[in-house]
Amino acid sequence: MYMALYRKWRPKSFEDVFGQENITKTIKNEIKTHRISHAYLFCGTRGTGKTSTAKIFAKAVNCMNPIDFNPCDECESCKSINEGNSIDVFEIDAASNRGIDDIRDLREAVRFAPTMGKYKVYIIDEVHMLTNEAFNALLKTLEEPPEFVLFILATTEPHKLPATILSRCQRFDFKRISVEDIIRRLEMVCEEEELSVEPSALRLIARNSDGALRDALSILDQCSVFTGQQISYDDVLQVLGIVNNELLFKISQAILKEDCAETILLVEELSSGGKDMNQFIKDLLTHYRNLLMTKVVEKVEDVVEMTKEAIELLKSQAQTYTKENIIRCINILSEVENTAKWSSQPRIMLEVALVKMCKMESDSTIDGFQARLSKLENLLNNPATGLSVTRLDYIDKEMIIKEAPPVKKEKKIRIKGMEAAPEIIEKWNGFMQDLKAKGKIKLRTYLATGKPIKNDSGSIIISYAKTDDFCKLALDNSNIKNEIEELASQYFGGNIKINTVFDGEYDNVKLDEGEIDIVQKAKDLFGEDLVEVIEEE
Secondary structure (H helix, E strand, O other): OOOOHHHHOOOOOHHHOOOOHHHHHHHHHHHHOOOOOOEEEEEEOOOOOHHHHHHHHHHHHHOOOOEOOEOOOOOHHHHHHHHOOOOOEEEEEOOOOOOHHHHHHHHHHOOOOOOOOOOEEEEEEOHHHOOHHHHHHHHHHHHOOOOOEEEEEEEOOHHHOOHHHHOOOEEEEEOOOOHHHHHHHHHHHHHHHOOEEOHHHHHHHHHHOOOOHHHHHHHHHHHHHHHOOEEOHHHHHHHHOOOOHHHHHHHHHHHHOOOHHHHHHHHHHHHHOOOOHHHHHHHHHHHHHHHHHHHHOOOHHHOOOOOHHHHHHHHHHHOOOOHHHHHHHHHHHHHHHHHHOOOOOHHHHHHHHHHHHHOHHHOOOHHHHHHHHHHHHHHHOOHHHOOOOOOOEEEOOEEEOOOOOOOOOOEEEEEOOOOOOHHHHHHHHHHHHHHHHOOOHHHHHHHHOOEEEEEEOOEEEEEEOHHHHHHHHHHHOHHHHHHHHHHHHHHHOOOOEEEEEEOOOOOOEEEOOOOOHHHHHHHHHHOHHHEEEEEOO
């Protein structure tokens, strides 16, 4: 009967547990110095060696002929544990034995001494699945078990365990196994299994195993069944349903050119090739992450697992992107990744996202604003244009640059009553609490740094400090402003309009002779009775 590679190559000694040397060394030293604790907690993601280490530990403490404190795998105790019929070592799946009755049975069983070895070992896998009642029943036994009982708890979600359980265990955190360690283990397995695998294929398998050696062995097993003894890079791509780097560069370049038609045709090519759309979203998200790394990390090789040639291509493409546009694309892809996995039509979700990524000029989000600003700044700072700019602002929702005209200091405008309007403070605080209750945290954040300074005829004017220009800019966005106005209208009653100003924006503004636009704008905003034009002394 054929045995899967991950089962066949399960570690048999502490040295076989790859990537967790600090843990296995500590456990061996505890066995060597007879300082074995009564309870252990093994935490970590899937496929990192938790259960395998627990079984090796159980065999080592009961082995009749240990070899350098490793189990011999030859004695009666080791064989019975390997075969799963030991009367001293119990593997319990907490997902299916999670109730209080199961733990009560365990509490009764721990009273009896081991039959063959020195310890009765209870390995409880996925222990976070136990019910609260079961945890309470386990607590006393875990705190003061008989001297011949050893508990090993394993979980992928330690945060779900009660603090009372955590405090009674010696905890070991199993980290994700590095790509290099996984490759070394795969090379060893390939040599023993007489598999010929391209180095690039091994690296691709290791990268896509997400730090889990078991996943890597499963992928290798699947590839060997698919292709036989010869496994190439393209074979792994086909088995995993992922796309090659060439297509990722093509589609990101089409997005940069804002060529919607080409991106949709590339998606059609992917779909015709049977590629998984959800996997492609992840691949494209990783590609944009790698582009961002070339912008922010000096030695990109330290954080990007790619060949030197691919990294050079990555750097070249990153030069044509602004950092803000990359971040905008990452945010769009992150959103579609979360929604597409629950959708029956992930391709449609992807196509909509790609169109958004292409149409930067019509992106009304803050990310879109920042990306367009960065693009324009780069254009203006290009030596070929002979122009330069240090900052761009939005005025009336359009990007403009203009040289301020000379101002004659003859008159100035002053707004009366620029202090916070006391009659709406109490209601305003209630409105902020209402936003919080409705889960509108982002909108509440935009409003939190401003203060209401006037409430008249259904219009609320909010004043911001110059340092809070981001929040003011957000409220000037029509979509955000409309949503806040709708919520404010529901809370205050009536048709509420929101306007924003900077602190002192109209107060004591010096005017040219005959300049009436700013005066009229101030009167429209604050009311004619509060606007005063005075002669400068």
